[in-house]
Amino acid sequence: MTILTFGHQNPDTDTITSALVMADLQTAAGKEVEAVRLGEVSAETQYALDKFNVSAPRLIEKVDGEEVILVDHNEFQQSAPGIESAHILMVVDHHRISNFETAAPLYYRAEPVGCTATILNKMYKENQIEVKPEIAGLMLSAIISDTLLFKSPTCTDEDVKAAEELEKIAGINKEEYGLEMLKAGASTADKSAEDLLNIDAKSFSMGEKEVRVAQVNTVDIDEVFARQEELENAINAETAQNGYDLFVLVVTDIIHSDSKILALGKEQEAVNKAFNVALDKNTALLKGVVSRKKQVVPQLTDVLS
Amino acid sequence: MTILTFGHQNPDTDTITSALVMADLQTAAGKEVEAVRLGEVSAETQYALDKFNVSAPRLIEKVDGEEVILVDHNEFQQSAPGIESAHILMVVDHHRISNFETAAPLYYRAEPVGCTATILNKMYKENQIEVKPEIAGLMLSAIISDTLLFKSPTCTDEDVKAAEELEKIAGINKEEYGLEMLKAGASTADKSAEDLLNIDAKSFSMGEKEVRVAQVNTVDIDEVFARQEELENAINAETAQNGYDLFVLVVTDIIHSDSKILALGKEQEAVNKAFNVALDKNTALLKGVVSRKKQVVPQLTDVLS
Numbered sequence: 001m002t003i004l005t006f007g008h009q010n011p012d013t014d015t016i017t018s019a020l021v022m023a024d025l026q027t028a029a030g031k032e033v034e035a036v037r038l039g040e041v042s043a044e045t046q047y048a049l050d051k052f053n054v055s056a057p058r059l060i061e062k063v064d065g066e067e068v069i070l071v072d073h074n075e076f077q078q079s080a081p082g083i084e085s086a087h088i089l090m091v092v093d094h095h096r097i098s099n100f101e102t103a104a105p106l107y108y109r110a111e112p113v114g115c116t117a118t119i120l121n122k123m124y125k126e127n128q129i130e131v132k133p134e135i136a137g138l139m140l141s142a143i144i145s146d147t148l149l150f151k152s153p154t155c156t157d158e159d160v161k162a163a164e165e166l167e168k169i170a171g172i173n174k175e176e177y178g179l180e181m182l183k184a185g186a187s188t189a190d191k192s193a194e195d196l197l198n199i200d201a202k203s204f205s206m207g208e209k210e211v212r213v214a215q216v217n218t219v220d221i222d223e224v225f226a227r228q229e230e231l232e233n234a235i236n237a238e239t240a241q242n243g244y245d246l247f248v249l250v251v252t253d254i255i256h257s258d259s260k261i262l263a264l265g266k267e268q269e270a271v272n273k274a275f276n277v278a279l280d281k282n283t284a285l286l287k288g289v290v291s292r293k294k295q296v297v298p299q300l301t302d303v304l305s
Numbered sequence: 306m307t308i309l310t311f312g313h314q315n316p317d318t319d320t321i322t323s324a325l326v327m328a329d330l331q332t333a334a335g336k337e338v339e340a341v342r343l344g345e346v347s348a349e350t351q352y353a354l355d356k357f358n359v360s361a362p363r364l365i366e367k368v369d370g371e372e373v374i375l376v377d378h379n380e381f382q383q384s385a386p387g388i389e390s391a392h393i394l395m396v397v398d399h400h401r402i403s404n405f406e407t408a409a410p411l412y413y414r415a416e417p418v419g420c421t422a423t424i425l426n427k428m429y430k431e432n433q434i435e436v437k438p439e440i441a442g443l444m445l446s447a448i449i450s451d452t453l454l455f456k457s458p459t460c461t462d463e464d465v466k467a468a469e470e471l472e473k474i475a476g477i478n479k480e481e482y483g484l485e486m487l488k489a490g491a492s493t494a495d496k497s498a499e500d501l502l503n504i505d506a507k508s509f510s511m512g513e514k515e516v517r518v519a520q521v522n523t524v525d526i527d528e529v530f531a532r533q534e535e536l537e538n539a540i541n542a543e544t545a546q547n548g549y550d551l552f553v554l555v556v557t558d559i560i561h562s563d564s565k566i567l568a569l570g571k572e573q574e575a576v577n578k579a580f581n582v583a584l585d586k587n588t589a590l591l592k593g594v595v596s597r598k599k600q601v602v603p604q605l606t607d608v609l610s
Contacts, residue, residue, distance in 0.1 A: 096410050101403040103606045105598065108402060110413040126431075293410065301408050 003033045003089065004066050006057070006080060007116075008073035010201045011037050013045045013145035013185075017138035018071040018116040019057050022092065025120065026069070028129045033069065036060045038080055042199055044185020044217075048141035051177070052134040052170070072116040074100040077203050092119055095293060099205055114152065114159040117142035121162045136169035144178035145185075148217075151257050152291045182254050186217045188224050193234035196224070197249065204297060206304035209245040209267055212238070213300075215292050217254050224251045225260065225283070232282065235264050246270060248300070252290050259289045267304060274299040308338045308394065309371050311362070311385060312421075313378035315506050316342050318350045318450035318490075322443035323376035323421040324362050327397065330425065331374070333434045338374065341365045343385055347504055349490020349522075353446035356482070357439040357475070377421040379405040382508050397424055400598060404510055419457065419464040422447035426467045441474035449483035450490075453522075456562050457596045487559050491522045493529050498539035501529070502554065509602060511609035514550040514572055517543070518605075520597050522559050529556045530565065530588070537587065540569050551575060553605070557595050564594045572609065579604040 005022045007015025019035035026033035035057040041049070049056055062081040069090040076083050076099050090107040091100075094116055111119050117139035124131050131139075143163045147155035150163070167174040188196060201214035218224050224231075235247045246267040252259040262283050263271040271277070277284040289295040310327045312320025324340035331338035340362035346354070354361055367386040374395040381388050381404050395412040396405075399421055416424050422444035429436050436444075448468045452460035455468070472479040493501060506519035523529050529536075540552045551572040557564040567588050568576040576582070582589040594600040 094410055096407045097402070097413060098406040100405075102401045103603050103610070105399055105401050105417040106415060107417060108413055108415040110411060112410040112412060298408050305408070 001067065003031060003069060004036050004060070004063065005033055005069040005071060006036045006038055006060070007071045008078040008202065009038045009080075010198055011039050011045070012042065012200050013048055013181075014116050014142040015072040016041060016045045016057065017048065017142045018092070018120060020054060021117065021120050021135055021138055021142075022069055022071050023057075024132070024135050025123060025127070025129060029127060034058070039198075042185055043187060044145060044181055045141075047181050047184035048138065048145075051141075051181070052137035054134055054138060071120075074098070074110075075204070076100060077205065092116060092123070094119065096297075111158075113156045114154040115143045115146040115162075117146075118156075118159045118162040121166065131166070131169055133170050136166040137172065140166040140170055140172075140174060140177075141181060144174065144181060148252070148254055148257065148290050149175065149178045149182060152294070154291045154294045182217065183219065186219050186254055188216060188218050188220075193227060193230040194238075196231065197234055197238060202292075203242075203244075204301070206301045209304045210243060211246045211248070211267070211300060211304065212242070212244045213248045213250065213292055213296055215250040215252060217252050219253070219255055221251055221253050221258075221260050225262075228262065228281075228283070231262060232264060235262070239265055246300070246304075248296065250286075250289075250292060250296060254290075257288060257290050259286045260284070261286060270300060270303045274303045306372065308336060308374060309341050309365070309368065310338055310374040310376060311341045311343055311365070312376045313383040313507065314343045314385075315503055316344050316350070317347065317505050318353055318486075319421050319447040320377045321346060321350045321362065322353065322447045323397070323425060325359060326422065326425050326440055326443055326447075327374055327376050328362075329437070329440050330428060330432070330434060334432060339363070344503075347490055348492060349450060349486060350446075352486050352489035353443065353450075356446075356486070357442035359439055359443060376425075379403075379415075380509070381405060382510065397421060397428070399424065401602075416463075418461045419459040420448045420451040420467075422451075423461075423464045423467045426471065436471070436474055438475050441471040442477065445471040445475055445477075445479060445482075446486060449479065449486060453557070453559055453562070453595050454480065454483045454487060457599070459596045459599045487522065488524065491524050491559055493521060493523050493525075498532060498535040499543075501536065502539055502543060507597075508547075508549075509606070511606045514609045515548060516551045516553070516572070516605060516609065517547070517549045518553045518555065518597055518601055520555040520557060522557050524558070524560055526556055526558050526563075526565050530567075533567065533586075533588070536567060537569060540567070544570055551605070551609075553601065555591075555594075555597060555601060559595075562593060562595050564591045565589070566591060575605060575608045579608045 023033045023035040037057040041056045063086045068086045093110045197214045204211045246265040249262040250259050328338045328340040342362040346361045368391045373391045398415045502519045509516045551570040554567040555564050
């Protein structure tokens with residue numbers, strides 16, 4: 001039976017491309033592996049796929065006892081419905097480990113680097129499998145996306161080194177291409193409030209609390225906050241439907257590398273403590289904050305756990 | 306501050322030696338790492354330490370906010386008291402993942418091989434760090450112990466290949482040395498029932514149930530079961546004290562590669578289903594079963610989850 005490989009819900013560029021790259025890597029190693037996805041392809045990701053002439057993975061709703069390989073995530077609430085009874089053969093990821101378990105031993109590889117693709121790039125080398133130009137382009141796109149063009153504090157020397165290798169193979173300039181790709185994903189005007197909340201949203205269990213953290217990249221924070229009331233209504237509706245204790249929308253300026261947050265929910269107060277701010281009309285500017293993983297989730301987890 | 310590295314409670318040979326080997330590897334890489342242990346050194350492990358003239362790691366009772374590297378385990382209930390608030394930098398393991406979580410990204414490496422040492426041996430090569438003869442001896446001892454001299458179904462080609470490399474560096478014959486080491490650990494006559502239950506015992510959460518699985522290696526199964534009443538009293542006492550739903554003692558004949566189990570507790574019935582046997586006086590012979598990880602825990606988990 002074909003093994004399925006996929007990243008998290010609300011897929012971002014690293015998740016979509018890493019599934020494609022993992023399928024390529026495993027296929028080259030003689031396995032039968034298909035890349036699939038758990039949600040819509042973002043404008044940024046579509047830009048990357050078009051650039052390297054690669055089709056998006058097939059959309060699936062759930063898994064049902066298949067053998068699977070997870071990329072770019074491990075927490076079950078971020079994964080496919082039915083993941084609890086799937087047979088997880090392998091995980092390649094760069095996030096904290098939480099709400100993850102298996103009945104049997106598996107291959108699990110996590111490294112504290114900025115991007116799953118940086119680890120996958122190593123795996124090609126370790127297994128002496130050649131990286132094709134379009135695969136290099138996908139991996140480079142993932143690194144640029146996850147590190148916001150190497151500006152995020154999650155970006156490590158290994159990510160930069162991998163990007164330098166990959167831009168040569170892909171035959172493009174990583175800074176020029178990267179800015180175009182980020183801008184393609186940063187257009188917010190044409191999206192509904194609900195769409196904005198779901199571009200890149202993840203749920204986290206923190207202590208006993210369920211926290212939703214959505215992130216939107218933009219080149220104009222004010223343009224997004226001009227629609228604050230509409231966004232608050234959408235957040236309250238999602239919170240009521242899913243029982244979140246806290247919903248934090250992180251709007252990130254990809255040019256200046258700052259974020260303004262909009263926080264609502266029973267545990268709103270946690271935000272003040274976590275970031276040492278005083279929410280004003282449910283918002284606060286977080287200078288220099290661009291990384292949900294490193295600058296938002298651990299801080300909230302500390303306060304709520 | 307010195308980073309601590311340790312394996313699981315009721316340490317076996319892989320756990321003790323992998324902590325020592327990880328400390329050696331990290332020290333060679335420029336880190337300040339001390340190997341410690343969470344319990345008594347078994348007769349088998351002491352035989353290996355004496356053979357290669359290496360001291361046992363320091364005994365610790367708990368951790369208290371330190372930076373730690375886990376080897377040969379990940380489940381918190383098998384780890385040091387206080388592990389929930391330690392900063393886990395790295396895990397190298399070959400077990401299923403369960404009841405494990407971190408607040409931040411980390412380096413996690415699990416592979417479905419027979420022994421942690423097989424993965425550590427790769428890491429020396431990847432990092433181009435020389436394996437000293439005594440370190441090779443420790444890794445070889447771990448592989449022999451975990452695979453019962455390559456006879457366990459958990460043993461992979463990678464384990465055998467690693468052992469072949471390591472016996473050359475250590476300058477010993479792996480079969481001759483291995484049988485002597487296993488025999489040194491298989492003496493049961495001089496141990497109390499409580500001692501036997503704690504040579505190599507682990508707790509597992511299976512669904513809502515807490516299951517204790519202890520394993521004893523022997524060259525004479527009948528010698529162990531001559532003390533069945535004494536063992537049952539000790540099991541019942543441990544069960545009452547710790548609230549286990551099921552206690553399974555696996556007595557493994559290392560010469561013939563079979564096991565006889567003694568099972569007690571509220572969920573005793575699960576054993577019949579898991580192994581397709583009918584317990585007779587709380588015991589059953591499991592032909593060809595030698596691996597707790599592969600032939601006992603998944604089968605019980607399936608029935609109880």
